[in-house]
Amino acid sequence: xxxxxxxxYEVRATIIKAMGHPTRLFMVEELSKGERCVCELTDMVxxxxxxxxxxxxxxxNAGIVQDDKRGSQVFYSxxxxxxxxxxxxxxxxxxxxxxxxxxxTK
Amino acid sequence: xxxxxxxxYEVRATIIKAMGHPTRLFMVEELSKGERCVCELTDMVxxxxxxxxxxxxxxxNAGIVQDDKRGSQVFYSxxxxxxxxxxxxxxxxxxxxxxxxxxxTK
DNA sequence: TCCTCTATTGGCCAATATGCCAAATGGCCA
DNA sequence: TGGCCATTTGGCATATTGGCCAATAGAGGA
Numbered sequence: 001x002x003x004x005x006x007x008x009y010e011v012r013a014t015i016i017k018a019m020g021h022p023t024r025l026f027m028v029e030e031l032s033k034g035e036r037c038v039c040e041l042t043d044m045v046x047x048x049x050x051x052x053x054x055x056x057x058x059x060x061n062a063g064i065v066q067d068d069k070r071g072s073q074v075f076y077s078x079x080x081x082x083x084x085x086x087x088x089x090x091x092x093x094x095x096x097x098x099x100x101x102x103x104x105t106k
Numbered sequence: 107x108x109x110x111x112x113x114x115y116e117v118r119a120t121i122i123k124a125m126g127h128p129t130r131l132f133m134v135e136e137l138s139k140g141e142r143c144v145c146e147l148t149d150m151v152x153x154x155x156x157x158x159x160x161x162x163x164x165x166x167n168a169g170i171v172q173d174d175k176r177g178s179q180v181f182y183s184x185x186x187x188x189x190x191x192x193x194x195x196x197x198x199x200x201x202x203x204x205x206x207x208x209x210x211t212k
Numbered sequence: 213t214c215c216t217c218t219a220t221t222g223g224c225c226a227a228t229a230t231g232c233c234a235a236a237t238g239g240c241c242a
Numbered sequence: 243t244g245g246c247c248a249t250t251t252g253g254c255a256t257a258t259t260g261g262c263c264a265a266t267a268g269a270g271g272a
């Protein structure tokens with residue numbers, strides 16, 4: 001891997017890494033149902049609002065969500081819905097693991 | 107999010123996180139072409155073999171790849187090919203970003 | 213058996229990531 | 243303007259990751 005290739009993989013890894021956190025995963029799933037303001041997500045997540053805000057900025061910097069300031073509230077929405085495909089693939093991985101487990105128990 | 111839900115998202119995040127590193131992303135792409143031994147991947151990546159081995163164990167623990175010891179070598183192969191879909195989605199995100207950039211430059 | 217080759221594991225340090233609190237920012241209304 | 247509300251940003255402590263070297267383990271040949 002030369003420097004150029006490495007940079008290529010780094011950019012891509014950053015986007016995937018943005019999805020690789022439980023809270024952010026939850027928020028993306030929630031945003032798939034429609035836009036939500038920071039306060040709504042904060043209530044659902046149950047963490048400090050500053051923590052939620054930072055998670056959202058990670059997703060925003062990755063280019064996965066966008067924000068829309070309306071009045072004193074900020075609404076976030078999903079920009080690239082294909083990230084939802086991650087969920088089904090993750091389920092496949094879990095199924096595959098379960099089968100492996102079953103095999104070993106036999 | 108209660109404790110059970112949180113655990114659910116944590117398991118899933120771990121799988122995605124395993125994909126969220128440039129070296130591991132590269133290796134998964136390489137493994138999509140067929141099995142590779144640790145030494146081959148080490149040559150391609152250009153890092154210490156212990157580093158590569160640890161990255162592979164992250165992917166293995168996530169359930170994304172499997173290993174097969176044959177003689178003195180260990181061959182890794184992709185267990186759940188749907189992770190390759192991540193790549194196309196990442197490209198979508200990058201395209202979406204590029205459009206956004208173009209908009210702003212207008 | 214001894215040596216070599218491949219790979220994994222342990223140890224250590226530097227760099228990142230997380231999460232909270234506190235402070236700052238921006239909007240809105242009295 | 244003053245104050246409140248929603249959000250972001252800064253700062254800090256702690257936890258996790260990533261990478262190298264050294265040590266260890268296992269296979270196979272001399």
